[in-house]
Amino acid sequence: MSDLLSKAQKVKAVATELGNKTTQQKDAALRLIAEQLRNNVKDIVEANQLDITNGKEKGFHESLIDRLIVNESRIHDMADALDQLTSLEDPIGEILESWERPNGLKINKVRVPLGVVGMIYEARPNVTVDAASLCLKTGNAVLLRGSSSALHSNKALVDVIHQALQKSDLPPDSVQLVEDTSRETASKLFKMNDYLDVLIPRGGKNLIQTVVEQSTVPVLETGAGNCHLFIDESADPEMAIPIVVNAKTQRPSVCNAIETVLVQKDWANKHLSSLTTALKDLDVELRGDERARNLDESIVPASAQDWETEFLDKILAVKVVESVEEAITHINKYGSKHSEGIVTTDDRHVVQFMNEVDAAALYHNASTRFTDGFEFGFGAEIGISTQKLHARGPMGLPALTSTKYLIYGEGQIK
Amino acid sequence: MSDLLSKAQKVKAVATELGNKTTQQKDAALRLIAEQLRNNVKDIVEANQLDITNGKEKGFHESLIDRLIVNESRIHDMADALDQLTSLEDPIGEILESWERPNGLKINKVRVPLGVVGMIYEARPNVTVDAASLCLKTGNAVLLRGSSSALHSNKALVDVIHQALQKSDLPPDSVQLVEDTSRETASKLFKMNDYLDVLIPRGGKNLIQTVVEQSTVPVLETGAGNCHLFIDESADPEMAIPIVVNAKTQRPSVCNAIETVLVQKDWANKHLSSLTTALKDLDVELRGDERARNLDESIVPASAQDWETEFLDKILAVKVVESVEEAITHINKYGSKHSEGIVTTDDRHVVQFMNEVDAAALYHNASTRFTDGFEFGFGAEIGISTQKLHARGPMGLPALTSTKYLIYGEGQIK
Numbered sequence A, B: 001m002s003d004l005l006s007k008a009q010k011v012k013a014v015a016t017e018l019g020n021k022t023t024q025q026k027d028a029a030l031r032l033i034a035e036q037l038r039n040n041v042k043d044i045v046e047a048n049q050l051d052i053t054n055g056k057e058k059g060f061h062e063s064l065i066d067r068l069i070v071n072e073s074r075i076h077d078m079a080d081a082l083d084q085l086t087s088l089e090d091p092i093g094e095i096l097e098s099w100e101r102p103n104g105l106k107i108n109k110v111r112v113p114l115g116v117v118g119m120i121y122e123a124r125p126n127v128t129v130d131a132a133s134l135c136l137k138t139g140n141a142v143l144l145r146g147s148s149s150a151l152h153s154n155k156a157l158v159d160v161i162h163q164a165l166q167k168s169d170l171p172p173d174s175v176q177l178v179e180d181t182s183r184e185t186a187s188k189l190f191k192m193n194d195y196l197d198v199l200i201p202r203g204g205k206n207l208i209q210t211v212v213e214q215s216t217v218p219v220l221e222t223g224a225g226n227c228h229l230f231i232d233e234s235a236d237p238e239m240a241i242p243i244v245v246n247a248k249t250q251r252p253s254v255c256n257a258i259e260t261v262l263v264q265k266d267w268a269n270k271h272l273s274s275l276t277t278a279l280k281d282l283d284v285e286l287r288g289d290e291r292a293r294n295l296d297e298s299i300v301p302a303s304a305q306d307w308e309t310e311f312l313d314k315i316l317a318v319k320v321v322e323s324v325e326e327a328i329t330h331i332n333k334y335g336s337k338h339s340e341g342i343v344t345t346d347d348r349h350v351v352q353f354m355n356e357v358d359a360a361a362l363y364h365n366a367s368t369r370f371t372d373g374f375e376f377g378f379g380a381e382i383g384i385s386t387q388k389l390h391a392r393g394p395m396g397l398p399a400l401t402s403t404k405y406l407i408y409g410e411g412q413i414k
Helices: A004-019 A023-039 A041-057 A062-068 A072-085 A126-137 A148-166 A183-189 A205-214 A237-249 A265-281 A290-295 A304-308 A324-334 A347-356 B004-019 B023-039 B041-057 B062-068 B072-085 B126-137 B148-166 B183-189 B205-214 B237-249 B265-281 B290-295 B304-308 B324-334 B347-356
Strands: A095-100 A106-113 A116-121 A141-145 A175-177 A198-202 A227-231 A258-264 A285-288 A315-321 A339-343 A361-366 A383-385 A393-395 A401-412 B095-100 B106-113 B116-121 B141-145 B175-177 B198-202 B227-231 B258-264 B285-288 B315-321 B339-343 B361-366 B383-385 B393-395 B401-412
Touching: A004 A106, A004 A116, A004 A141, A004 A175, A004 A183, A023 A041, A023 A072, A023 A126, A023 A148, A041 A062, A041 A072, A041 A148, A062 A148, A072 A126, A116 A126, A116 A183, A116 A205, A126 A141, A126 A148, A126 A175, A126 A198, A141 A183, A148 A175, A198 A205, A227 A237, A227 A324, A237 A258, A237 A265, A237 A339, A237 A361, A237 B401, A258 A265, A258 A324, A265 A285, A265 A290, A265 A315, A285 A290, A290 A315, A304 A315, A304 A324, A315 A324, A324 A339, A324 A347, A339 A347, A347 A361, A393 B401, A401 B237, A401 B393, B004 B106, B004 B116, B004 B141, B004 B175, B004 B183, B023 B041, B023 B072, B023 B126, B023 B148, B041 B062, B041 B072, B041 B148, B062 B148, B072 B126, B116 B126, B116 B183, B116 B205, B126 B141, B126 B148, B126 B175, B126 B198, B141 B183, B148 B175, B198 B205, B227 B237, B227 B324, B237 B258, B237 B265, B237 B339, B237 B361, B258 B265, B258 B324, B265 B285, B265 B290, B265 B315, B285 B290, B290 B315, B304 B315, B304 B324, B315 B324, B324 B339, B324 B347, B339 B347, B347 B361
Parallel strands: A116 A141, A116 A198, A141 A175, A227 A258, A227 A339, A258 A315, A285 A315, A339 A361, A361 B401, A401 B361, B116 B141, B116 B198, B141 B175, B227 B258, B227 B339, B258 B315, B285 B315, B339 B361
Antiparallel strands: A095 A106, A106 A401, A383 A393, B095 B106, B106 B401, B383 B393
């Protein structure tokens, strides 16, 4: 039998109480969770071993097994992240605006928790602790729904969280893990508007797409990044080439890595071969349009599909363009509105690029790899929003908050 | 054949251009629309007559006919509202935050338009001009989908808008009206994630519910208000009674009117009859729980359904409660998270009410009727959000905006 409804009721029941806890109480609970994690390494690792063994039996890809692993060092990383979270400012209770109306009404706009956050994610047990801790810090109760392949690990981690919360001033029911990982239960989760204030998917494109399509609960969409760099005519190759190389190869599997480089034709005539040499030296496969291939025969032909693909691998599409206009048109057609960059010394092109490209983060003369809550200095990251409502780009703690208007009168009527 | 896709393509095609127009250009266009409305009163009224005649033939309720009417005075009101809109601050381009990272990257967070706004609404032709003008002011292209019963009026109004935009610096395609008002077309509209950045329903509960359930495009939910006032033991009847009367009767058909009054038992023992007399004098039907009916026999029994009903009429549910705690529990169970009020002189109860009631606007000693963008001083209102993401409560122009991070470097790589 599904535990979905009972767990949803539990988090909903404590959300108001949790939302009114002080920063001190919340931070103390986070420290207790960190301590409990460090004290329970053995139990967690044992539970994780069951998931690893199952995963290997099922023939999971090596990279998937790697994501599943919770070892001593990763547990200490989780605990350290919890301790660091206590040093961040608590957004809850902040008075964002305050004004008085001519009729004497005093209006305060204050930050409040969202209430109950639903988190649906794939085989990364670290998300369990990460999501729970960010939600607790912002006074949100959280209903976690991880993957069946990480169920033993997730249960062990939530057990540890519950042990810590028992010793804290926060309601232990604030964090609940749905253990029924069936699709039917997920479908029900998507419709729990009476219990969830937001649903956040963390995982691959298919998961996010499913949630966006099926959820009636408001969704914070994160993830997919089909990112580009445009090298303008005036770009210094000594700056442009390292930026492209970094944005493609420093960690190809992440959303803020680039998938296509757009090269202005005159720059391409002079410098494309230096760029492709640098990339090929790092084993990057290049797929190009005809103009790029005319300049470098080692580039294989790009298919129409390639322009819209997030390779997440050492593959880069290469297109020679006439101008910044053509680059912008290409990006707005194929990009996923995540991170886009221009390398140029032409100020007018910078302005045009910044104004006309529709994306969360736009870079001038820097790698797109900086789109990240930590790199932005937020100290925490819920994910990178690729939607335009509520939060866009790297989301720090305020993305897990809403607002309330508090209006104080002396008998005013309309 | 449906014109949905072609119209969606048109607005999408001009969204970037529109988004980069200056405040001056946008305000000039709004003034041109106002002028064109005033100069075309006759055509608009004639078109509207067709809708009115059709509506009467179909036996529409008088209140629905009233909403459909576009007469000379209402057209002048629309035009005046457009002129007023030009005096409001343009949120687009505002730098919300600006900081530098230790690696030298300069990050600006700036306000940008959402892009393309989808607006689906019922038989109120005034929404056509209202939605179009608020979107233009914020640099958003807009795809309008009104009701079939207002189609002639909507077409006439959009014709006038197009005539004005032709004379302006804004792309005339920025405002498009979908003329196919079939359900099938609406269903397609709900899935136009490639064209629409947000969908805003304006209308009754059923419309909003349908959009929330079916739309994969992010929705800005507005509307339903099951609002309460709680009269605490310490409330001065000379303040409490006028507030309840105002909140119920000043305009019963709107979302910020109250539907239930919760009365603390000791206050009820002393003053309930004064309250009910005042309400009955204004022809308000009272439906109460047993304790209320024991104090006033003229109160009819409330059904379980009544506590969750937005009457939008001169009907008020009355419940006697033990305490502020019971009031809060009732409100959080039945309320629609819109506007809730407490009348009291007890400061601790104010704090408790403000902290624990989950709603967009919370009032101490004032009528709930003030939940309104104009009453809040925003100068414009897109609607009143009852969701927690993006915008909560009365939405002014900033609710129609998103943000972009602009990052300036000198070759930084990660």
